[in-house]
Amino acid sequence: MSAAADTPLRRLAGDFVKSPSAVVAAIGLVLIVLAAVFAGAVAPQNPYDLAQIDIFDGSLPPGSTGFDGFHYLLGTDEQGRDMLSAIIYGLRISLSVSFISVSVAVLIGLVMGMLAAWRGGWVDSLIMRIVDIQLSFPALLVALLLLAALGKGVDKVILALIIVLWAYFARTVRGAALVEIRKDYITAARSQALPGWRILFGHLLPNVMPPVIVIATVQIANAISIEAALSFLGVGVPITEPSLGLLIANGFDYLLSGRYWISFYPGIALLLTLVCINVVGDQIRDILNPRMQR
Amino acid sequence: MTAPILSVNGLTTVFETRIGTLTAVNDVSFTVGPGEVLGLVGESGSGKTITGFSILGLIDRPGAIRAGEIWLKGTDLRKLAPDALRRLRGDRIAMIFQDPMMTLNPVLRIDTQLIETILAHRDVSRGRAREMAEAALAQVGIPSPAERLRAYPHELSGGMRQRVVIAAALMLEPDLIVADEPTTALDVTIQSQILFEMQKLMAARQTALIWITHDLTVVAGLAHRVAVMYAGRIVETGPVDDVLDRPAHPYTHGLIHSIPSATARGQRLAPIRGMTPSLIHLPEGCAFAPRCGRADAACGTAPAATDIAPGRWLRCHHPLEAGA
Amino acid sequence: MLAYLIRRLGQAALVMAVMATIVFFGLYTVGNPIDLLINPEDDLAAQEAAMRRLGLDQPIWVQFGHFVGGIFEGDLGTSFVHNRPALELILSRLPATLELVFFAMLLAVLIGVPLGMIAGLRPDAPSSKAIMAASILGFSIPNFWQGLMLIMLFAVYWGILPAGGRGDTVDVLGIPVSFLTWDGLKHLFLPALNLAIFKMSLVIRLARAGTAEVALQDYVKYARARGLSPSRVIGVHVLKNILIPVVTVLGLETGNAIAFAVVTETVFAWPGIGKLLIDSINLLDRPVVVAYLMLTVFMFVMINFLVDIGYSLLDPRVRIQARGR
Numbered sequence: 048m049s050a051a052a053d054t055p056l057r058r059l060a061g062d063f064v065k066s067p068s069a070v071v072a073a074i075g076l077v078l079i080v081l082a083a084v085f086a087g088a089v090a091p092q093n094p095y096d097l098a099q100i101d102i103f104d105g106s107l108p109p110g111s112t113g114f115d116g117f118h119y120l121l122g123t124d125e126q127g128r129d130m131l132s133a134i135i136y137g138l139r140i141s142l143s144v145s146f147i148s149v150s151v152a153v154l155i156g157l158v159m160g161m162l163a164a165w166r167g168g169w170v171d172s173l174i175m176r177i178v179d180i181q182l183s184f185p186a187l188l189v190a191l192l193l194l195a196a197l198g199k200g201v202d203k204v205i206l207a208l209i210i211v212l213w214a215y216f217a218r219t220v221r222g223a224a225l226v227e228i229r230k231d232y233i234t235a236a237r238s239q240a241l242p243g244w245r246i247l248f249g250h251l252l253p254n255v256m257p258p259v260i261v262i263a264t265v266q267i268a269n270a271i272s273i274e275a276a277l278s279f280l281g282v283g284v285p286i287t288e289p290s291l292g293l294l295i296a297n298g299f300d301y302l303l304s305g306r307y308w309i310s311f312y313p314g315i316a317l318l319l320t321l322v323c324i325n326v327v328g329d330q331i332r333d334i335l336n337p338r339m340q341r
Numbered sequence: 342m343t344a345p346i347l348s349v350n351g352l353t354t355v356f357e358t359r360i361g362t363l364t365a366v367n368d369v370s371f372t373v374g375p376g377e378v379l380g381l382v383g384e385s386g387s388g389k390t391i392t393g394f395s396i397l398g399l400i401d402r403p404g405a406i407r408a409g410e411i412w413l414k415g416t417d418l419r420k421l422a423p424d425a426l427r428r429l430r431g432d433r434i435a436m437i438f439q440d441p442m443m444t445l446n447p448v449l450r451i452d453t454q455l456i457e458t459i460l461a462h463r464d465v466s467r468g469r470a471r472e473m474a475e476a477a478l479a480q481v482g483i484p485s486p487a488e489r490l491r492a493y494p495h496e497l498s499g500g501m502r503q504r505v506v507i508a509a510a511l512m513l514e515p516d517l518i519v520a521d522e523p524t525t526a527l528d529v530t531i532q533s534q535i536l537f538e539m540q541k542l543m544a545a546r547q548t549a550l551i552w553i554t555h556d557l558t559v560v561a562g563l564a565h566r567v568a569v570m571y572a573g574r575i576v577e578t579g580p581v582d583d584v585l586d587r588p589a590h591p592y593t594h595g596l597i598h599s600i601p602s603a604t605a606r607g608q609r610l611a612p613i614r615g616m617t618p619s620l621i622h623l624p625e626g627c628a629f630a631p632r633c634g635r636a637d638a639a640c641g642t643a644p645a646a647t648d649i650a651p652g653r654w655l656r657c658h659h660p661l662e663a664g665a
Numbered sequence: 666m667l668a669y670l671i672r673r674l675g676q677a678a679l680v681m682a683v684m685a686t687i688v689f690f691g692l693y694t695v696g697n698p699i700d701l702l703i704n705p706e707d708d709l710a711a712q713e714a715a716m717r718r719l720g721l722d723q724p725i726w727v728q729f730g731h732f733v734g735g736i737f738e739g740d741l742g743t744s745f746v747h748n749r750p751a752l753e754l755i756l757s758r759l760p761a762t763l764e765l766v767f768f769a770m771l772l773a774v775l776i777g778v779p780l781g782m783i784a785g786l787r788p789d790a791p792s793s794k795a796i797m798a799a800s801i802l803g804f805s806i807p808n809f810w811q812g813l814m815l816i817m818l819f820a821v822y823w824g825i826l827p828a829g830g831r832g833d834t835v836d837v838l839g840i841p842v843s844f845l846t847w848d849g850l851k852h853l854f855l856p857a858l859n860l861a862i863f864k865m866s867l868v869i870r871l872a873r874a875g876t877a878e879v880a881l882q883d884y885v886k887y888a889r890a891r892g893l894s895p896s897r898v899i900g901v902h903v904l905k906n907i908l909i910p911v912v913t914v915l916g917l918e919t920g921n922a923i924a925f926a927v928v929t930e931t932v933f934a935w936p937g938i939g940k941l942l943i944d945s946i947n948l949l950d951r952p953v954v955v956a957y958l959m960l961t962v963f964m965f966v967m968i969n970f971l972v973d974i975g976y977s978l979l980d981p982r983v984r985i986q987a988r989g990r
Binding site for chain 1: 680683801802804805806807808809810813814816817820821828920921923924925927928931932942943946947954958961962965
């Protein structure tokens with residue numbers, strides 16, 4: 048089992064490098080994630096340490112040099128905050144919100160989806176009816192209304208995203224699990240009278256993972272853009288923990304007076320992140336798609 | 342003999358693939374006269390369908406006609422501009438496709454598809470075009486044609502659909518019809534009805550007909566002359582009775598003896614050994630040699646076309662005695 | 666067919682009931698609208714009078730009872746802020762949103778289908794690769810930021826289009842519309858384009874996949890064999906077959922477009938129901954939020970029906986099945 052386990056992974060990596068654009072996107076994504084994780088070391092300034100911000104450096108265009116000789120590559124916002132640093136810190140919030148919510152949603156989706164497929168009957172009907180109803184509404188709208196009820200906050204955004212996203216995974220997992228359950232290895236495991244949870248997690252789980260991985264990459268991008276939109280609309284993260292979406296929203300007011308950089312560069316960062324994830328996700332999907340393998 | 346309607350000379354059609362150049366049609370020549378039916382016979386992959394598409398100029402990338410002339414009543418179709426050739430298609434040359442289920446556009450009604458064909462070639466009113474379409478359906482034996490015109494393809498039976506396609510081909514009274522296995526997908530009874538009608542209409546109008554098929558019994562009943570294709574080449578051609586009764590090429594012989602027939606009841610069938618060769622890596626010389634019981638060292642060079650009787654020739658170093 | 670319709674309607678009613686309950690109780694637990702609506706310097710008696718007027722002094726389940734009763738009378742409560750029936754308020758803003766969504770869909774189809782067909786007909790051409798790269802970008806680009814960039818280019822730098830608002834409207838059958846005045850059209854273009862770009866990317870992908878598949882079908886070759894002009898072959902025989910998936914998906918996406926209109930309307934200050942929703946959420950104007958939700962659920966149900974009908978109009982094979990059912 049363990050000897051065979053690394054072969055598909057190696058094959059995956061081998062197929063992946065065949066697409067140059069996917070490799071470039073993957074490298075870009077790794078750099079973006081590293082910058083976000085080590086924001087404190089990478090960013091030239093801590094944008095939330097008031098001691099490092101100089102109000103006299105407010106609204107400087109990109110490439111300006113500040114009052115005390117500090118070079119602002121991407122300019123500053125109205126409070127004199129270095130935009131590059133604000134973007135790197137904002138990236139950290141955007142990425143961690145989406146990563147945490149997708150991870151929890153995957154877990155819930157796996158449990159619910161496998162449960163529905165395994166138990167069938169009314170359990171299946173109930174879970175899938177909830178999933179169907181939820182998926183018939185746009186994720187952004189559901190999240191928006193949830194946050195209208197819950198109020199602002201990073202934790203609340205994460206909660207709203209989990210509630211919105213789990214249904215995608217549950218549906219995918221159930222579909223994959225229903226196919227797998229009919230296969231011989233599950234019948235074999237059942238005939239050994241293994242306990243249900245061991246069949247589910249030991250035998251079924253590894254085999255439903257490929258489609259889950261595909262959906263998860265797409266949904267991380269989805270989560271990032273929903274979070275950004277919510278924050279832009281003013282129901283997302285609070286001003287003390289600004290994500291990229293909130294940075295863009297803050298720059299909105301200055302756009303009309305020509306100070307484009309306050310909105311422009313956070314948007315570019317957001318766009319690059321999403322393009323990298325989508326290109327990588329497309330490639331993973333093409334590799335894992337059983338139809339393409341034939 | 343009257344001047345031929347269609348005269349094909351040295352037609353060569355190739356497809357560029359990743360693993361090499363595939364020669365689907367290789368130096369093919371034949372003629373069809375007015376009112377004449379030419380049976381173009383061969384196994385799947387022998388190049389007979391591509392020959393038909395080549396005549397209509399419907400070869401798409403990565404395919405291309407590499408060489409040859411296609412004369413239709415004194416016009417070389419290969420020298421025509423794409424738009425001029427398009428104007429001939431459906432008007433002077435019509436084509437009937439293999440599968441009636443797949444031929445008609447499923448989302449357009451029969452009348453739309455017939456009328457658009459008329460309007461593409463004739464400067465008539467829509468109302469006049471509808472009358473012509475209705476008359477064409479009546480002619481091929483479709484009951485209550487006005488009603489059928491308003492139907493969608495899926496509302497008609499397979500036989501009815503193929504009649505519609507035949508009506509579309511005959512509608513503008515073309516000089517030449519290329520029919521690619523038009524009855525293969527049909528029941529035997531419907532097939533014989535349609536063959537009968539086709540024969541009648543062709544004779545009445547003096548239309549030239551190329552009937553592409555793998556079915557020798559159909560050819561025997563319908564065609565005047567036959568051309569047998571193997572691996573992109575015509576290996577034997579001549580009047581249908583001569584060729585079928587006294588095949589001279591070992592491949593034709595094998596083809597005839599691999600089908601069951603009433604006269605040969607109780608005899609052992611003699612299937613041709615081996616598989617059709619890949620058209621990318623054709624053997625030097627005769628392509629049939631690897632499967633041929635008569636092959637020897639001479640077959641390593643390509644046999645030239647040799648006349649053995651008026652209007653009859655073949656490509657073989659070791660032909661069977663006529664009548665064998 | 667009828668039984669199927671009734672079952673679908675029953676499901677839809679259940680969905681509406683569940684959503685109404687969840688949202689009503691969910692919203693009740695957040696904040697007290699009185700804090701926003703009443704002058705804190707008013708005396709207690711005045712505050713209580715206001716509470717009574719809005720029905721906020723009663724227990725939550727009584728309020729819920731009023732709410733449910735109201736639904737059946739077409740009364741979804743009265744806006745705390747605007748002091749108008751919530752449903753009436755939303756319906757007065759609805760035409761602006763529908764106009765926006767409609768024109769966005771129109772742009773998405775009119776631009777997306779031809780581009781997708783070009784990419785599908787010649788998949789290896791450089792122009793096709795550029796189209797597909799643009800569609801990936803269109804998928805990834807955050808809607809609201811893309812809207813800001815449109816404003817930046819068209820309104821701030823070039824100054825050729827207005828940055829927001831709806832412009833002049835004319836009444837058609839008593840409903841104000843923008844697209845019939847030059848000024849209104851200028852105001853409509855950027856928001857519609859903003860909302861359209863994501864759908865356009867989707868349409869490009871669908872049209873490309875459809876074209877690549879349909880172009881190989883026998884009936885396309887047969888259409889060419891009949892000597893039809895290339896424009897007729899592509900414009901009728903290919904187009905009509907690829908429109909089926911495009912219309913289906915786009916129809917299902919209409920709901921999404923209404924949801925994303927929330928973002929577009931906020932960016933472009935477009936006075937539709939989306940902007941009203943955001944304003945109402947920020948002002949804790951509960952009845953409007955609930956009414957918005959009920960109306961949205963209702964619209965989604967209608968959209969699903971319309972998609973089914975549109976689908977059968979385009980595909981005669983489905984029409985027959987539906988008749989037989």
